[in-house]
Structures are given as C-alpha cells and as structure tokens.
Amino acid sequence: MSEAASICFRINLLLVLLISGIGAFGQCPDSAFMHREWFRIKVQDSSRIKLEKLRTHWLRCRIPQDSIYIELLGELAWQYWQEKNFSATKQFAEAAIQGANRGVPNLKPKHLYFYGAYLVGMNQDQRAQQILQESIRVSRQSNQLEWAAAASYQLSFVQHSSGDYQAALNSATEGVHFARLAKKPHRELVSLYQQAQALVELNRLEEAQVVMTSLLEVTRRHPQLLIWEYYELAADISRKRKDYFTSRAYLRQAQELITPHQTEAQVSLAIVAGLLAENENQPDQARQQYEKALTIAQDPPAKALLYNHLGKLASYQRNYSLALQLIRKGIKSIIPSYDENQPINPTAKVIQSVSRKEYLFTLIKQKASFELLIYKQKPTAQNLAQALATFATADQMVDYMRMSHEAAESKLLWRNNTHRLYQQAIEASFLQQNAPLAFYYLEKSRAVLLNDRLNELSANQKLSPPLAEKELSFRIRQEQLLAQLQQHKPGTPTYTKLFNQWLNQHEAQQAFIESLRKSNPAYFQYRYDNQVPSITTIQQKLLAKDQAFVSYFLGDDAIYAIGITPDKTVLRKLPLTGFNHEADEFLKLCSSPDLRKTEVQQLQKRGYQLYRRLVTPLRLHSSRMIVSLDGAFLPFEAFSNSPTQPNAYLVHQQAFSYTYSARFLLRERPVSSWQKPFLGMAPEQFSASLKQSNLPGSAQSLTDIAESIPFAQTKTHQSATKATFLSEAPDFRILQLFTHADAHVSDHTEPVLYFADSALKLSELNINRPFRTQLLVLSACQTGLGTNQTGEGVFSLARGFAALGIPSTVTTLWSVQDQATYTLVEHFYQQLSEGLPQDIALQRAKIQWLNAQEHQLPYYWAALIQIGSTTPIENPSVIPAYAGIAAGVILVIIGLLMYRKRTATTVPHP
Known part of the structure; x- marks a missing residue:
C-alpha cells in the first residue's frame, strides 16, 4: 500500500470511529426513558443480567443517579443475594446506602434495613447489629417507622440467635411499637412472634401465651397474614405449660395451613409433635416423628434439632454410643466440614463462624454428657480424656456467647442453663483426680454476673x-x-x-x-476478662500460713469440694442425700431465739452432721477458713464438732470468712487516694409509712463506736436519710449501718434497706457511682439473704454492695437481736483497731460475747458473718492523726524559721 493510500485509510478509519462514537452518544436516552425501562424490567423480567445492562447503560450515559437508580442498586443486591454471591450483595447494598446519603436520604432507612438483613444471613452479627440499629435511628428521624419495625425484628432475631433473649425481647417490643404506629400489621405480627419466642426462652410462659393471643387476634382482622408458624409456636407454648390438649389443637390448625410441598413446615411441626409425645411418655411415637421428619429435612438447624432429640431418646435407653453418633451427625449438619467419624471437636475458628451458635452449643453440651456416660460404662483413660476435651469446647462456647449478652436476665438464664454442664465437667475432673481442672470449672460456675459487673468497674477506670x-x-x-x-x-x-x-x-x-x-481497646479487655485464678495463685497470693480456702459445688446427686492450703490441695466427692433437709433445719434452729431442750439437742445434732459432711472429710486443720458456697451461706462457726458436748461450736477453734468466688477475693482493686475514715448511720426511728419498729440504743451504740475513731462522722435519727447515704457514703473507708432490712423477696420485690425517710432497693445500688469503701458493716436483719439464682448465688443487699466494688462486708443471715448485735459490733471494732484480720476480729468478738453471756444459742451471735477480703483495715485514726501532727509540726517549723529570719534582718536601735 502506498503512503498516500495508507494515510487515506487511517483518515477513513478515524472518521468511522468518530461517527460511530457520535452515534453511540446520540443513542443515550434521557432519565424518563431509563425510569420506564426500569419499571418494564421490574414488571416483566427482573433478571440480574438485564439489571446489570441497565446499570451499565445508566452509568455510560451519565444519567443522574436519582432514587430510581438507588432502587436499581438495591434490586441488584437482592439478586446477588439469591445467587449467594455475598461479596457482590455487600457491594451493591453499600452502594445503595451511599447513593441515598448523597441525595435521596428518604431511601436510607430502607436500604440500611436490607443491608442489615443481608449481614445477618452472612453471619456477620456484630456488623449487622450496628447497621440495624442505624436503620432504626434513621427511620425514626425521618418518621419511616415501617423500616424501624422491620429492623427491630431483624435485630431481635440476631440477639435471640446469640442467646441474649432479654435483649431480643426488648427489640421485638420495639418492633411491635413501631409497627403499630406505622399501621403495618404484617410487621407487627413478625415482631409479636419474635417477642413470644423470646419469652418462651426466658421461661415466662404465661406472658408468652398473652402475646400469642394478641398475635392471633391480629390475624383474625387480617386473615391473609396468618401463617402456620403462629399456630406452631402457640402449640409449643401450650405444651410447655403442660396443656397438651390445647397443644394438639394448635398443631392440627397449623397442619391445615400447610401443603404437602412445604417440607420444612412439616419438619417443624413434627418436632413439636415429637416433643409432645415425649411429654406424654410416648417415646416410640416421638422417635417416629423425628425419623420421618429427618427424611425430608433440608434446613441445617432443623436437622441439628432432630439429631439432638433422637440422641436424647437413645440415651434414655442407655445406648450412649448411638446417642453420641447421632449428636455427631447433628454437628455435621451445622458444620459440613466436620468429620462425624472422628471424636475431635470443632475448632475455635470454626465455632466462631457458625451463625446459630445456640444449636451448636446444645449439641456440644450433649456430646460431652454422652461421652462422660460412655466412660462410666467403659472406664478408659481415652474415653475420659475425650469427654474432658468436649467439656473444654463447651466452656469455650459459653465464653463466646456470654460476650454478646448485655441483658442481666439473659445472663441469669444462661447461668441456670450451664449449671449442669459445669456439674458434669467437675465430675469428669474428679474422676480423673484433676483438682486444678475441677477448680477451674467450679470457679466458672459461680458469681459470673458479679464478676462481669466488677469487670465493668475495672474497665471504666481505664x-x-x-x-x-x-x-x-x-x-x-x-x-x-x-x-x-x-x-x-x-x-x-x-x-x-x-x-x-x-x-x-x-x-x-x-x-x-x-x-x-x-x-479504648483496654476498656473492652477488662470488661470481658474471664480469667480464672489457678490453685497455685490461690496458695501464693490469697492464703496466709494457717489459712485454708474451701469451695463447694452442689450437684444433682453429690457435693464436690476442693480444699486448698498453702501446701496441699484436696478434692472430694461428698454425699448429697439429706443435705438440703439438714441445712434448712439447721438454719431454722439457728434463727430461733427460744428453743426447747429437745430443739437445742436437734440443733447440736444438725450442726454436727453438717460438720461431719462438709468439714471433716477435707481434713484441713487450719485455724482460718475461707468458705465459697454454692447458693446460700451457712454459718460454719455454729457447726458443732461434738455430738454430745454442749456449745462445742467451731467458732472456738476456727475463724471463718465467706466469699462469692476466689476471683472476687483476688481482684485487683485500685488504691484509693485520701478517704474519709468512718461514716455511721443509725436512724433509730423511721417514717410511719415504712412501718418499721424503732431501734432504741442503736444511735448510742454508734456514738460509742465513733468516739474511738478520730474524725468519724455519724448520722443519727432524722439525719440518717437515704439521700445522705447515696451522696456521701461512697467516699468513706468504713461504713457502719444500724438499721432494718427486708430480704423476703418474691418475683415482684427485691431486698431493701431502710433509712429514716425511705427505703433503698437493691436495684438502686446499681445506678450509683462505685464505692471506695473498704469495709461495710450491715447491722441489719437478713442483709445476707435474697433470691437464690441457680448457678449464680444469692442476690442479697450484701452482694449488691459487693457489685459496687466494696471488697469486704459484714452482714447478717437472719433477723438479729438488737442489743446482742450492738455489743458484737462494738467488740468487732475493738478487735479491728488492734490491726487484726477481719475474720479473726469477728471470731474474737463472738468469743468475747459468748464468754460474757448465758445465752449461747447461735441466734444471738452467729448471724453476723464476714464476706470478702479479710485484710486488716488500717486504723481510721492513724492517717488523719499523723496528718494533723505532721501539719502542726510543719507549721511550727515554718513559724520558727520566719521568726529567726525576721530577727536576723532587723536593724538594732542605736
């Protein structure tokens, strides 16, 4: 080709390209055309390919990215979600939110909600909660309450999946509220459903029944919204309420709403029917329901439930090998990569990736239990080691789930649900004679809420x-x-x-x-600290030379006890039969001021029986003993070491103190700066509305105590008010309260402490600033009593103050005799002023009282117990006195120096 021809070819090519480019640009439609195209595709064929072409055309032609374009992005996110292309789903959902941020803010609530819902399905729960909460906030600001209702429902679902059932209930309640304001009955129904589910998990069945009644009432007004799940849940609630007739009726109504093609509905109803058959003692019928459902089940959580139920049925027949095999199949249904033919457990990384951890936790817990039962049938070291490995995995899951629980009610529920898990873990540790591991599980089983609260205080200090x-x-x-x-x-x-x-x-x-x-990452490190001290740590940091630490766990069929001294550890399994009766009768006799001769003998008998049951088997001969009990406290000092010798109380041989857990004693507490030394309060008379009797002599006793403590402050009579206590008490090293308390709690009341004008509730302690107090003496009735929460302990006034950071409390176990209490407390302060540890000071105060009294019954002296740190309290008079002396000396020196200087510089008169 000649050069001229070549140039001509190039020019023609450029012209073609230019013309084609102009043509292409000229083919770009306007916004109205793009909007019509969007609606046409939506109505006729919303395939992802056509949507992608439309988006590409939109961008190429530089059409304004208006509300329709944002809806297009949202639809693409949905299409990719259906294809399980989660990275693309996330990309387009975020793009839709960004587009709404730029110019169409009214679309933001909707697309935040959808993005949150996608994240839930992707098992990104933490991020999902953040997005859903943002959706609720933005929806409320823009008054688009339908999306607030939808996001609240999804948030409730996430919280329910993590086991935070109280938080799930709160979010579902929000969803109901928003849906009613928005007049969206379909949104109201799903939140009511979630609300009822949360109440069932919290074992609040009567409330759940009320919610289901409300839900079904809404469906009567909107029958097109009725679905089978509502009758299924109503059937399950009735089953748990033992109303089996109504449960079957609801099951029939649910069956009428499903078709043969709704296999997952059939599976869910079969599970409820199987549980109902179990409740009615028809295991074969239950097994048939589960096995039939398993043949059609596709949903992993449903299959996990079925394998779990079948495993339990096999265990009832003592076929633990089959039960374990079924549990492994259940784990595989949730974790497809799990090898059901191997005894190993899922790794921590795999567990954290599971979305419905409550299902996996149930299976892991059952697996550990069945492995322990297999060991009992065939006791080999390998079988026991496998059981202990699975208990360790279950404990790890408890920690994972606990970190996502914010509501106290949910935490309490989990303490109750995990109590048996830790009982079996302790039993397995005992069978291996592994005292350190048994101690670990024993500590993990108790006072977790108290530890969490103190963690929050420590975190706040960061x-x-x-x-x-x-x-x-x-x-x-x-x-x-x-x-x-x-x-x-x-x-x-x-x-x-x-x-x-x-x-x-x-x-x-x-x-x-x-x-x-x-x-503040350090804040969260301290807030979720769950480390358990080792036995070596107890020996090195907690115990003095002649001191022992004893911890008890009350199981279903045995008591497990660990005794620790500076040079040895003892692990024992003690009989449980008859213990509760002995303890109840002993406490009843201790709290009685007048006993007949036969009752005194019975008191001695019960005290000796408890001594032989709880103390003697450990063979610890220490003169000081720290006791950590599972549940209510017992006054060990009132036990008897002789079946015949009267008044042979242990208080004469040993000083006892008590604690909620070893962790409570070993907590690092900040060293307080300058503190006021002592505040005592004694109302003596109370407002008529409080209906409390006077406490004559309490103000005088307080005055006598305060006279030996320089710079002590007292509030008596009408100055001893609740407001004064709440505002001033946190800044004092020692607090002394002579007053009334009430621990006769029910489901609707809580422990209270009375002041001259009003009562202080236990819950009110949680909303005030932390106390810097080192010692609190509650000289009031029953301040150590309260509701016993399984796996957590007694929620008493004393514990409430402990949760504010007070390391040591002297409290009472029953209604005390006024004059005896005044004298004992006065003796206690006298002993304390000598620099003695608190447990020894209280022991000597009791012995001093016993030596001077004819009345030796525990009612008069044994109610006062010391809980927490026994460290000697620095004499309150020392620092102020020394400070005053030092200040005086400094002032004198300064005065002398100034005088000498003035004298030296004065010119003498001629």
Whole structure:
C-alpha cells in the first residue's frame, strides 16, 4: 500500500470511529426513558443480567443517579443475594446506602434495613447489629417507622440467635411499637412472634401465651397474614405449660395451613409433635416423628434439632454410643466440614463462624454428657480424656456467647442453663483426680454476673474521667427509664413518651459504646476478662500460713469440694442425700431465739452432721477458713464438732470468712487516694409509712463506736436519710449501718434497706457511682439473704454492695437481736483497731460475747458473718492523726524559721 493510500485509510478509519462514537452518544436516552425501562424490567423480567445492562447503560450515559437508580442498586443486591454471591450483595447494598446519603436520604432507612438483613444471613452479627440499629435511628428521624419495625425484628432475631433473649425481647417490643404506629400489621405480627419466642426462652410462659393471643387476634382482622408458624409456636407454648390438649389443637390448625410441598413446615411441626409425645411418655411415637421428619429435612438447624432429640431418646435407653453418633451427625449438619467419624471437636475458628451458635452449643453440651456416660460404662483413660476435651469446647462456647449478652436476665438464664454442664465437667475432673481442672470449672460456675459487673468497674477506670462519667450517666438514665416504663401499660401516652425516651437513650448509649470499642481497646479487655485464678495463685497470693480456702459445688446427686492450703490441695466427692433437709433445719434452729431442750439437742445434732459432711472429710486443720458456697451461706462457726458436748461450736477453734468466688477475693482493686475514715448511720426511728419498729440504743451504740475513731462522722435519727447515704457514703473507708432490712423477696420485690425517710432497693445500688469503701458493716436483719439464682448465688443487699466494688462486708443471715448485735459490733471494732484480720476480729468478738453471756444459742451471735477480703483495715485514726501532727509540726517549723529570719534582718536601735 502506498503512503498516500495508507494515510487515506487511517483518515477513513478515524472518521468511522468518530461517527460511530457520535452515534453511540446520540443513542443515550434521557432519565424518563431509563425510569420506564426500569419499571418494564421490574414488571416483566427482573433478571440480574438485564439489571446489570441497565446499570451499565445508566452509568455510560451519565444519567443522574436519582432514587430510581438507588432502587436499581438495591434490586441488584437482592439478586446477588439469591445467587449467594455475598461479596457482590455487600457491594451493591453499600452502594445503595451511599447513593441515598448523597441525595435521596428518604431511601436510607430502607436500604440500611436490607443491608442489615443481608449481614445477618452472612453471619456477620456484630456488623449487622450496628447497621440495624442505624436503620432504626434513621427511620425514626425521618418518621419511616415501617423500616424501624422491620429492623427491630431483624435485630431481635440476631440477639435471640446469640442467646441474649432479654435483649431480643426488648427489640421485638420495639418492633411491635413501631409497627403499630406505622399501621403495618404484617410487621407487627413478625415482631409479636419474635417477642413470644423470646419469652418462651426466658421461661415466662404465661406472658408468652398473652402475646400469642394478641398475635392471633391480629390475624383474625387480617386473615391473609396468618401463617402456620403462629399456630406452631402457640402449640409449643401450650405444651410447655403442660396443656397438651390445647397443644394438639394448635398443631392440627397449623397442619391445615400447610401443603404437602412445604417440607420444612412439616419438619417443624413434627418436632413439636415429637416433643409432645415425649411429654406424654410416648417415646416410640416421638422417635417416629423425628425419623420421618429427618427424611425430608433440608434446613441445617432443623436437622441439628432432630439429631439432638433422637440422641436424647437413645440415651434414655442407655445406648450412649448411638446417642453420641447421632449428636455427631447433628454437628455435621451445622458444620459440613466436620468429620462425624472422628471424636475431635470443632475448632475455635470454626465455632466462631457458625451463625446459630445456640444449636451448636446444645449439641456440644450433649456430646460431652454422652461421652462422660460412655466412660462410666467403659472406664478408659481415652474415653475420659475425650469427654474432658468436649467439656473444654463447651466452656469455650459459653465464653463466646456470654460476650454478646448485655441483658442481666439473659445472663441469669444462661447461668441456670450451664449449671449442669459445669456439674458434669467437675465430675469428669474428679474422676480423673484433676483438682486444678475441677477448680477451674467450679470457679466458672459461680458469681459470673458479679464478676462481669466488677469487670465493668475495672474497665471504666481505664477511661478518662469525662468518658467514665458519661458511661455512668448512660447506664443510670437507661435503668431509670426502664424502671419507669415497666410501671405503665403499653399503648398509653405516658408509655409511648417514656418508650421514645428510652429508645433515644439506648441508641445514644450503643453509639457511645461502639466509639469506646475503637478508641479504648483496654476498656473492652477488662470488661470481658474471664480469667480464672489457678490453685497455685490461690496458695501464693490469697492464703496466709494457717489459712485454708474451701469451695463447694452442689450437684444433682453429690457435693464436690476442693480444699486448698498453702501446701496441699484436696478434692472430694461428698454425699448429697439429706443435705438440703439438714441445712434448712439447721438454719431454722439457728434463727430461733427460744428453743426447747429437745430443739437445742436437734440443733447440736444438725450442726454436727453438717460438720461431719462438709468439714471433716477435707481434713484441713487450719485455724482460718475461707468458705465459697454454692447458693446460700451457712454459718460454719455454729457447726458443732461434738455430738454430745454442749456449745462445742467451731467458732472456738476456727475463724471463718465467706466469699462469692476466689476471683472476687483476688481482684485487683485500685488504691484509693485520701478517704474519709468512718461514716455511721443509725436512724433509730423511721417514717410511719415504712412501718418499721424503732431501734432504741442503736444511735448510742454508734456514738460509742465513733468516739474511738478520730474524725468519724455519724448520722443519727432524722439525719440518717437515704439521700445522705447515696451522696456521701461512697467516699468513706468504713461504713457502719444500724438499721432494718427486708430480704423476703418474691418475683415482684427485691431486698431493701431502710433509712429514716425511705427505703433503698437493691436495684438502686446499681445506678450509683462505685464505692471506695473498704469495709461495710450491715447491722441489719437478713442483709445476707435474697433470691437464690441457680448457678449464680444469692442476690442479697450484701452482694449488691459487693457489685459496687466494696471488697469486704459484714452482714447478717437472719433477723438479729438488737442489743446482742450492738455489743458484737462494738467488740468487732475493738478487735479491728488492734490491726487484726477481719475474720479473726469477728471470731474474737463472738468469743468475747459468748464468754460474757448465758445465752449461747447461735441466734444471738452467729448471724453476723464476714464476706470478702479479710485484710486488716488500717486504723481510721492513724492517717488523719499523723496528718494533723505532721501539719502542726510543719507549721511550727515554718513559724520558727520566719521568726529567726525576721530577727536576723532587723536593724538594732542605736
């Protein structure tokens, strides 16, 4: 080709390209055409390929990215979600939110909700909760309450999956509230359903029944919204309430709503039917239901449940090998990579990737239990080691799930649910004679909520004063609003107003906590610290030369005890039969001021039986003993070491102190700066509305104690008010209260402490600033009593103060005799002033009282017990006195120096 021809070819090619480019640009439609195309594709064929072409055309032609374009991005996210292309789903969902941020803010709530829902399905629960909470916040700001309702439902689902059932209940309640305001009955129904599910898990069946009645009432007004799941849940609630006739009726109604093609519905109904058959003692019928459902089940959680139920049925027939095999199949249904033919457990990384951890936890817990039973049938070291390995995995899962629980009610429920797990883990450790491991599980089984609360206090100390104050103010306001909210009926104007205030506060608190997570990692490290001290740590850091630590665990069929001294450890399995009767009768006799001769003999008998049961088998001959009991405290000092010798109380040989756990004693508490030495309060007379009897002599006793403590402050009579206590008490080293208390609690009441003008509830202690107090002496009736929460301990006033950071409390186990108590407390302070450890000071005070009295019955002296640290309390008079002397000396020296200087520089007169 000639050069001229070549140039001509190039020019023609450029012209073709230019013309084609102009043509292509000229083919770009306007926004109206693109909108029509979007609606045409939506109506006729919303395939992802056509949607992608439309988006590409939209971008190439530079059409404004308006609300329709954002809806297009949202639809693409949905299409990719259906294809399980989660990275693309996330990409387009985030793009839709960003587009709404740029110019169409009214679309943001909707797309935040969908993004949160996608994240739930991707098992990114933490991020999902953040997005869903943001959706609720933005929805409320823009008054798009339908999306607030939808996001609340999804949030409730996530919280339910993590086991935080109280938080799930709160979110579902929000969803119901928003749905009713938005007049969206379909949103209301799903939140009511989630609300009822949470109540079932919390074992609040009567409330769940009320919610289901409300739910079914809504479906009667909107029958097109009725689905089989509602009757299924109603059937399960009735089953758990032991109303089997109604349960079967609901099951029939659910069956009528499903078709033969709805296999997962058939599976769910079969599970409820199988459980109902088990309740009615028809195991063969239950097995048939489960096996039939298993042939058609596809949903992994449903298959896991079926294998779990079949495994339990096999265990009832003592076929533990089959039971274990079925449990392994259940684990594989949730974790496809799991090898069901191997005894190994899922790794920590795999466990954390599972979305419905509550299903996996149930299976792991059952696996450990069956492996232990297999060991009992065939006791080999390998079988026992495998059981212990699975218990370790279950314990690890408890920690994973606990970190996601914020509501105290959920934490209490999990303490109860895990009590048997830890009982079996302790039993397996005992069978291996592994005292360190048994001690680990024993510590993990108790006072977890108390430890969490003290962790929060420690974490707050890692914050700057402004941040710590802000965190506290959030918590106080949240609890105040929640308490007010519970006093009003849903739907009333006051309830709605308080609900909105609570929700605003909740959203602000969550945003604040999330900011702390990023800016203060040390805060979260301390907040979720769950380390357990070792036996070696106990021996080195806690025990003195002649001191022992004893911890007891009450199982279903035995008591496990661990005794630790500086040079040895003892692990024992003690008989449980008859223990509860002995302990109850002993406490009843101890708390009686007048006993007949036969009752005194019975008291001695029971005290000796408890001594032989709990103390003698450990063979610890220490003069000081720290006791950690599972549940209510018993006054060990009132036990008898002789079946015949009267008044042979252990108080004469040993000093006893008590604790909620070893962790409680070993907590590192900040060294307080300058503290006021002593505050005593004695109302003596009470407001007539409180209906409390006078306490004559209490003010005088307080005055006598305070006279030996320089700079002590006292509040007596009308100055001993609740407000004074709450505002001033946290700054004193020692607090002394002579007053009344009430620990006769029910489901609707709580322990209270009385002041001259009003009563202080246990819950009110949680909303005040932490105490810097080292010792609190509660000289009031029953301050050590309260509701016993399985796996957690007694929720008493003493424990409430412990949760504020007070390391040591002297409290009472029953209604005490006034004059005896005044004298004992006075003796205690006398002994304490000599620098003695608190347990020895209280022991000597009791012996001093016994030596001077004819009345030797425990009623008069044994009610007072010491809980917590026994470290000697620095004499309150020392620091102020020395400070005063030092200040005086300094002033004298300064004065002399100034005088000498002035004298030296004065010119003498001529």
